[in-house]
Amino acid sequence: MLYRYIGPESVRVRASTEPRGTPIRSLADLTDFARREPTFSSEGATFVVLEDDTLRLAPRRSEHVACASGAPVRAAGELALSLVRGRWTVTYCSNQSTGYCPDPACFGALATALDALGVARPLAWTSSFVLRRCELCAQIQVIKDEVYECAVCGAALERG
Numbered sequence: 001m002l003y004r005y006i007g008p009e010s011v012r013v014r015a016s017t018e019p020r021g022t023p024i025r026s027l028a029d030l031t032d033f034a035r036r037e038p039t040f041s042s043e044g045a046t047f048v049v050l051e052d053d054t055l056r057l058a059p060r061r062s063e064h065v066a067c068a069s070g071a072p073v074r075a076a077g078e079l080a081l082s083l084v085r086g087r088w089t090v091t092y093c094s095n096q097s098t099g100y101c102p103d104p105a106c107f108g109a110l111a112t113a114l115d116a117l118g119v120a121r122p123l124a125w126t127s128s129f130v131l132r133r134c135e136l137c138a139q140i141q142v143i144k145d146e147v148y149e150c151a152v153c154g155a156a157l158e159r160g
Ligand SMILES: [Zn+2]
Pocket: 134, 135, 136, 137, 138, 139, 150, 151, 152, 153, 154, 155
């Protein structure tokens, strides 16, 4: 499944001038990224998985839409990794992306990309979110307790 960007247009326009994410095609790419980004070891990174299964990373506070160059994604969220006994290992992963609101089921796309790289990973998100964009007021929100109702305007939200 592919997710298109559904966040604010102003964010998309601003993001179009920001650098795209770094493609991670090997463990060497990952090690380079970790060396180059001073916040990576403490904060983790923003990630997207593109249609061709490429994993891209960007510094944590980057917009997912910038990381993906505006393209649709198979998965998006936050990712933290560290070297455990010499092997890159996921310590945190979530599908939290308010720009794409990917369903928790997109974990499979991240797992495929990590497995291809040889990164050790958990069997599921360490934190997962159900996010929805209100069709009426465009507010993006986290669904809690299965309440599919906009907290701002009260409109019903898609259950998906
Ligand atoms: Zn609303």
